[in-house]
Amino acid sequence: MALPTPLRASVTPAELELIASEQLVEIVPLVAMERTAFISGAYGPLRPPTKCKVPIWMATNLKLKKKCRVVPPDWLNVEFLEGRLTQETSEAGFSEMPFRFAEVAKVLLDVAPDDFPNPDKIRSLLKDIREARQAKSREGLSKLDHSELSLPNLCSMEINEIRPFFIRAMGVLTDLVKEAQPQQDAP
Template structure:
């Protein structure tokens, strides 16, 4: 896919989703499996009804084939939106919360309590966090940008603008410092 020059250093949303697929989540298998060997290591054995931690990509694959039930992560609940609105700082969420929630709601909405309400709250959460990002960019200087607890997708969204703005501010500051007369080191 041809991308604008400003986005060449950013990931595409599909690439970020692919990376997020390696995050671990818990499942409850419906069938018994021996250990599975993968490039990343061994997973298993799967013993119903004992929960087991697996990569998200495997959980989604097993769910699509009706071989497991996905355990809803603790952070995917109704209270996160309220917490985000109360604090000036970004609330602590998984680094891939956007991608994981989208994948889980798409594939395993029957395993997530209040899935429709969660979808709406995630949309509100995203808008709240975008507003905080814009507010953070308003106080941008040429030294650093302090925004903690951003997700990879949020970082990816502001990266093109931030990079250009940061470079321009550095140029302006270097030009200002070179325009000022240098103090003389002569003594009288």
């Protein structure tokens, strides 16, 4: 294969971000626009005081041209994240987060920090949550065996980060575990 080794097992974070950008987010448009057809679907019409759902890539584009305000998703605020952080630090399992929360949060906070009430606090909460979850996926490593590993509620960015070495390690374990049927009679 022509791909470099690290890219064979997983996609890059930037690619995940691209995928996440297809998700819809609510915006308050500041310009009027008729319903318009794009390759991924038709969005609009934009009528200024009314909220409207558009894909994140379109929201970022409009936002950078100062033609809309982003309405933060209901999970991207200080109270919700604080609740999740408490869960994350007090319970053993991963708490339930939107599957692509890391990508969506980063993109929105990057382009529209002025639409969030307390962006720095949100950022630091997200960082804490991420670190708490990382510690847990490290625990998962010690439970690794050759056939399966269950880490429910792990999110796309986290899966992507641990995927290359988890599958390699499981592959090695598969090789090392003695097969049930004897192989001695087939030289």
